[in-house]
Amino acid sequence: MEIHIDLTGTRGHRDAIYRQLRAAILAGRIRPGEALPPTRELAQRLAVSRTTVSAAYDRLTAEGFLAGRVGAGTFVTASPVERPSPVLDAPGVQPLPEWDAVPPPPAPFAPAPEFDFRPGVPDLSLFPFDTWRRLITQRLRAGQADLMTYGDPQGHAGLRAEIARHVGVSRDVRASAAQVVVTAGAQQTTDLVARVLLRPGDLAAVEDPGYPPPRLVLGARGIRVAPVPVDAAGIVVDAIPAGTRLVYVTPSHQYPLGLSMSLDRRLELLDWAERTDAVLVEDDYDSEFRYTGRPLEPLHSLDSRGRVVYVGSFSKVLSPALRLGFLVAPPSLVPALVKARYLTDWHAPNVEQAALAAFMAEGGFARHVRRMRKVYRARHELLTRALAAFDFLTPLPSSAGLHLSAVAAADCGPLVRAARRRGVRLYSLGDFGVGERRHGLVFGYGAVAAERIEPGLARLRALADGGAA
Ligand SMILES: Cc1ncc(COP(=O)(O)O)c(C=O)c1O
Incomplete structure (x- = not known):
């Protein structure tokens, strides 16, 4: 390999060769596995003694950047650990200060503790890997070119129909496929709803204690967020501040307390939303898993005035890695929510949506x-x-x-x-x-x-x- 080393004006040739080779390795210009020229050849090219080049190679070898293989030459071992960028030390462009209040995303969860x-x-070792592989392969093998082009921002029509059926049967949420929007998980719903209903400075409320992402999503949009206490019956409606435009709640299984919101509290909350012209985001993230007793009716089923956006997720039932969830919205909100989804990231991946629709249709999901x-x-x-x-x-x-x-x-x-x-x-x-x-x-x-x-x-x-x- 032709490595450029410039010794003009340098006096310590050994150090200059060492520094330039090291910098080239760190910047990735010479990659792990690549061979350096033999010492004799480089020495001739640079018009220095072979001992000078050998000394530079020896130092890089001692530091772990190079390794010699008998009869084969000297090779780069290390991956570049830093790639200095010319603007690294410049102050750079600064984000809006509201992003200072947002904590960094959680670190990847591996390795699992004892x-x-x-x-x-969910227990991901029990994910239906074989079935999922078959469903994805079938979609790809069928050569359905329409799955490979831009899809419907509202979501794959077959999947929306299956979701409408699923929530109707399992949760008594009565909705047509036209009211369903497929999302990138429950987390995206709060963002989409906020985009179409709230302006920066508007007031929203969340449960306290509560699931942090919706509070952070709203705050990052410049929306003021009021934490509202939760008692044994659910969010304390009397404590929701005047002027609140949106309330995010987890009635089936309060996160993190695990309690279920009482029927009286559900009715009180709906009544409050009607009186104050507010919207309720009902996050029903894990209600597929109920062990005792009959579930209470979701807010969505009790709502006769189109105040509730019902939120579901496939993260708990299947896997959070799919990034698939859904919302069921009042018809009045659907067109704007679909536009918001389109402007955010267009739509969810088509092949996975089609595979999930087939999984639900053939009964595997249930x-x-x-x-x-x-x-x-x-x-x-x-x-x-x-x-x-x-x-x-x-x-x-x-x-x-x-x-x-x-x-x-x-x-x-x-x-x-x-x-x-x-x-x-x-x-x-x-x-x-x-x-x-x-x-x-x-x-x-x-x-x-x-x-x-x-x-x-x-x-x-x-x-x-x-x-x-
Ligand atoms: C309260 C609550 N809502 C929703 C979710 C799922 O979010 P997503 O569908 O964005 O993965 C979780 C996951 O931990 C949750 O705890």
Whole structure:
């Protein structure tokens, strides 16, 4: 390989060769696996002694950038660890200050800890890999060119029809496919709804404690967000500030407390929305998994005045990596929401939408939900039983989803940190509060296998007994 090394005006030839080769490796101009010229050849080219070149190579070898293979030559080993950019130190263009308040995205979740009580993730080892592979392959093999062009921003028509059927049967949400918009997961819904209904400076409300992303999505759009307390019956409607235009709630399975909003509270909230001309975003993210009792009717089914946007997600039922969810909106909002989706990212991937539509149409989706419900019910029972032995925790009633919470008299932050150091990942209730920070723990049981629940809790208990609580 022809490496450019310039020794004009340099006195320490060995250092100059070393520095220029090192910089070329770090910048990726010479890549791992590439051979350097033999010392004799480079020495001749640069008109320096062979010892000078060998000394530079030796230093790079000692630092791990190069390795010699007997009879084969000298090769680059290291990947470039830095690629200096000429503008790295310049102040650069600054984002709007509202982005300072947005925390960085969570780090990728690998590697999994020994005991993973993280809330909100399904058991991905039970994802229907074979069926999914077949469904995707069938779509690709059929050579359907229409799946490879731009799709409908509202979502694949077949998938919207299946979603309308699914929510009608399982949740009594009565809607036609024309009211369904396929989204990139529940998180996108708050953004789309805010785009079409709110201006910067408008007021929205979220549950406190609550699921952080909707609060952050709204805040990043310049919308003022009021955290509103939650009691045993749900969001405290009397505490919603005057002038609120949108309220985001999780009535089936309050996140993170796990409680279900009472029927009276649902009716009170709907009545409030009607009186104040506000919209309710009802996030029904994990209600496919219900273990005891009859689910209460969603706000959407109780609403006769077109005030509710119902939100669903395939993240818990199938996998968050699909980035597929949906909303069911009042007909008055649909055209603007579809335009907002189009302007945001056009539409969800066509092949995955078509595969999901086929999965739902052939009954595989319903079977998968039934199978997973059984798995999670067993874990829910195990966890509930095991938590009864913790005298510093009072589990909150919860009969659905993939997590449950327990309250405590003191801050559980230190215990959570100690547990994480010992391979037990769980969250403190305080992590989800904005105003009043509740004491307690959130236990997810989607990612933890049944047989790991008791040993994981035993380790947690040992830490608590040892004074980490
Ligand atoms: C309350 C709540 N809503 C929605 C979601 C799912 O979001 P998405 O569909 O964007 O993956 C989660 C996931 O943790 C959640 O906890």
